[in-house]
Amino acid sequence: MSINESVAFVTGANGGLGECFVRTLLARGAAKVYAAARRIDALNYDDPRVCVVELDVTNPAQIARAAALARDTTLLVNNAGLNRLEPALACSDMQAARAEMEVNYFGPLMMIRAFSPAMEAGSTIVNVLSILARVTLPSMATLCASKAAALRMAEGAHAELAPRGVRVISVLPGAIDTAMSRDFPPPKLAPADVVEAVLNALGGEASEIYVGDMAAQVAAGLATDRQATQRYLASAA
Ligand SMILES: NC(=O)c1ccc[n+]([C@@H]2O[C@H](COP(=O)([O-])OP(=O)(O)OC[C@H]3O[C@@H](n4cnc5c(N)ncnc54)[C@H](OP(=O)(O)O)[C@@H]3O)[C@@H](O)[C@H]2O)c1
Structure with a gap:
């Protein structure tokens, strides 16, 4: 699809990657951008x-409006996301896991x-996931589990909407230099590079977009030896 003259809707548009999506879409000639936060x-x-929209993506009434x-x-760019940085078991309660699943x-x-x-x-729907949807x-x-669930859901939506000519694309980047990853070690992708990679890929056929060297290496590792790749990531964390 062409960005020029498109009408985009971006969630989580108040900073980080979402703000970068809005500004880049405008720079590339979008006719209108709904910036939701x-x-x-x-x-x-x-x-x-720009048309601003009040939107919490866990609020059904606001979504309907x-x-x-x-x-x-x-x-549609489903960009809003939450990472509570919690393990599956060694956390005090289920709050983080439930909140990540909701968002x-x-x-x-x-x-x-x-x-x-x-x-x-x-039309196209872009879901900003993470390479952690696959490992x-x-x-x-719990973040990984929520992104994995979203990846499976996106595959289902893609299949259901394909007959109507609406594409659903999942974006799987490595770490990005935003507030969410403020405590992550480098290397981190620049938000502008992630957005450019996504928008440039909209003209192609791919339903999964891997952004950055880390995501590409993990994807390649999973293709050759899934268990070794998972073991490596578990030991690196
Ligand atoms: N940063 C990374 O390393 C990285 C790597 C891979 C994928 N991603 C994904 O990239 C996307 C953008 O994240 P980011 O890196 O730009 O981090 P960020 O700066 O923390 O932005 C997250 C955005 O999501 C919004 N959000 C959270 N909960 C929401 C809710 N219930 N309703 C509406 N908006 C909500 C936040 O709004 P508030 O300010 O109101 O909380 C904020 O605008 C996310 O889906 C994230 O999982 C990030």
Whole structure:
């Protein structure tokens, strides 16, 4: 699909990768960008093509309102995400696991269910996942589980929407230099490089986009020896 003249809807648009998506889409000629965030006073876009939308992706009523408002969306970017940096067992309760599932899995699922009925042939849905959708870092195992669930869901949505000509794409980057990964060691991808890679891939056929060397290496490792790759990541964490 062409970015020029597209109408995009970006969740989590108040910073990090989401803000970078909005600014790059505008720079590349999008006709309109719905910039959605939990707190719209945190949005600071000085462009008449931007329409700000209050949206918590765990709130069904807000999602329904956003979908009704943005029926002209041709590119939905499910970017909002949460990483509570918790292991599966050595944490005090289930709060982090449930919160990550709500934001990273049920959020995009509800968004796709709400937005896709109005989307026309040629439209695209982008889900920002992580290479951790395909492997587990034990120190953030519940995040990995939520992104893995979202990857499976996206595959199902892709199959269901393909007959209508609507594509669903999953983005699997390595670490990105944003607030979420502030305590991660380098190397980290620049948000602008991730967004460029995603937008450039929209013209192709791929339904999974691996961004950066780390993601490419993990994907290659999984293809050759899944268990060894998982063992390596478990020991590195
Ligand atoms: N940073 C990395 O290393 C990395 C690597 C791979 C994938 N990713 C993915 O990239 C995406 C963007 O993350 P980021 O790196 O830009 O991190 P970030 O700066 O922490 O941004 C996360 C965004 O998600 C929003 N969000 C969280 N919960 C939400 C909710 N319930 N409803 C609506 N918005 C919500 C946040 O809004 P608030 O400010 O209101 O919390 C924020 O705008 C995420 O899906 C993340 O999992 C990040």
